[in-house]
Amino acid sequence: MYTSAFRYAYQAGAGVSQSSGVTARKAERQADQVEARCERLAMLCEAMWTLMSEKLSVTDEELIDRINEIDLRDGKLDGRVARDGPMVCHKCERPIAERFPKCMYCGAPVARSPFV
Numbered sequence: 001m002y003t004s005a006f007r008y009a010y011q012a013g014a015g016v017s018q019s020s021g022v023t024a025r026k027a028e029r030q031a032d033q034v035e036a037r038c039e040r041l042a043m044l045c046e047a048m049w050t051l052m053s054e055k056l057s058v059t060d061e062e063l064i065d066r067i068n069e070i071d072l073r074d075g076k077l078d079g080r081v082a083r084d085g086p087m088v089c090h091k092c093e094r095p096i097a098e099r100f101p102k103c104m105y106c107g108a109p110v111a112r113s114p115f116v
């Protein structure tokens with residue numbers, strides 16, 4: 001009785017351990033995919049920046065100023081894009097849902113960001 005209960009608990013523990021291993025490998029694979037996508041995006045940004053800089057003579061200082069300007073939109077210089085809070089209608093300043101093409105209060109078209 002004691003032995004079979006111990007064996008059952010051991011096998012159940014092994015199952016949990018095996019399941020944890022599968023979950024960990026899956027999470028590791030997803031992290032690798034996210035890292036690969038981030039590297040690809042960084043490469044694309046660098047390509048776009050060097051082209052823009054060469055073709056339009058935009059300076060690194062102008063780029064840094066723009067990055068800081070975007071960073072400060074939420075009042076915090078923290079290296080993050082502000083995505084907190086609901087969107088607000090540019091006309092009536094009421095909260096709006098991005099999924100609708102127009103403000104449900106005043107009918108103004110919802111301005112969409114190309115980066116969302």
Ligand SMILES: [Zn+2]
Pocket residue numbers: 089090091092093094103104105106107108
């Ligand atoms: Zn509105």
